[in-house]
Amino acid sequence: MLPLYAQARKSVWDAVNPATGIRRIDEAFPAAIRKRTRETDMFIEFINGSTWQLVGSDNYNSYVGSPPVGITFSEWALANPMCWPYIMPILEQNNGWAIFITTSRGNNHAWDMHDYAKTDPNWFAEVIPATKTKVFKPDALERIKGELISLFGPEHGEALFNQEYMCSRQGTILGAYYARQIEAARTEGRVCPVPHQPGHEVYTFWDLGVDDSMSIWFMQSVGKSFHFIDYYESSGYGLEHYAKVLKEKNYTYAEHYMPHDAEAREMTNSEIALARREVAENLGIRPITVVSRVKNMDIKVHVHIPAVRNILSNCWFDDKRCAVGVSALENYRADYDEEKKKLSNRPVHDWTSHGNDAFMTFAVGYQATVIDAQKTRVRRYMGSNAWMRM
Secondary structure, eight states, X not given: OBSSHHHHIIIIISOEETTTTEEXXXXXXXXXXXXXXXXTTTXXXXXXXXXXXXXXXXXXXXXXXXXXXXXXXXXXXGSOTTHHHHHHXXXXXXXXXXXXXXXXXXXXXXXXXXXXXXXXXXXXXXXXXXXXXXXSOHHHHHHHHHHHHHHHHHHHHHHHHHHHTTXXXXXXXXXXXXXXXXXXXXXXXXXXXXXXXXXXXXXXXXXXXXXSEEEEEEEEEETTEEEEEEEEEEESOOHHHHHHHHHHHTOXXXXXXXXXXXXXXXXXXXXXXXXXXXXXXXXXXXXXEEOOOOOSHHHIIIIIHHHHHHHHTTEEEETTTTHHHHHHHHHOBEEEETTTTEEEEEEOOSTHHHHHHHHHIIIIIIHHHHHHHXXXXXXXXXXXXXXXXX
């Protein structure tokens, strides 16, 4: 399993060894040992009855119910961490195995898994920097480090070198939008146990999807701080599933913020096509505030992303229940233009997108509601004073 299905096809299935002109997959698995090959879904069955397949973490829900005995996660730090809880029970039932191979890419879910594995005798964990392998000689590493510094500057260049070659968990994620803010939250102790406070109502903030993931942040406003006490993400389910999840959490809800596509109509059991907002309200998810549409990518990059940066310093995150959401924030990044050799003006669309879009619903929608409420109170006060003066 690679982070993206398309990446698995490009980097493994279709990749050609330049030295031989033969596909690497054909070198690894010669035709003589194969019974059949399916090009469409990158599947091989061998003459001994075993099978092998390439998959992507961006579509993990489609593999639930499949019977693998073992799975290798390549570049685990870039993969959707939600795929592991769904695949783990299958491997447990099959008495199977899993291997996680990755570079660090910052302080994220890959390091969390490593830290846990070090404490559990059923796991094996090892960190191997380039200096402990026979792949690179010391002078080659110095040359590579110098090249990265010349391309990306002293700070990012050295951080990239430490991340990719020295396995540093403090390395940078190239183009990450909120890496510094999340690092500050960790340093200041704002990623920690954040218990639900029964005396405060809970607000939810959504990113809507069916084939893509549906993501929900759960927040309590406490003084001038925003306590994110929970996070939920899944895919392939209708709104009935999420209504059940909200009810089971037994929170007292104040308001539910959804993005503009909550007004999109879809076929339901009703004779009339209902907006997703209407379906949600009929299921008891109410009241709902629909946040204004992002009309173009410029608004997202130049307005919404700065709004998230500005509000993160006031945010606290539960380190367990919000772990996947925090990892999504930490790894959300600008796409890298391979042709121009520079960061592009648009975010990468991968597993990090959904948790981030849901958080943008908070940063933009909730703040706008608070400001509007303050303006309304000011207008009422001014109107009242004016009447009294008369």
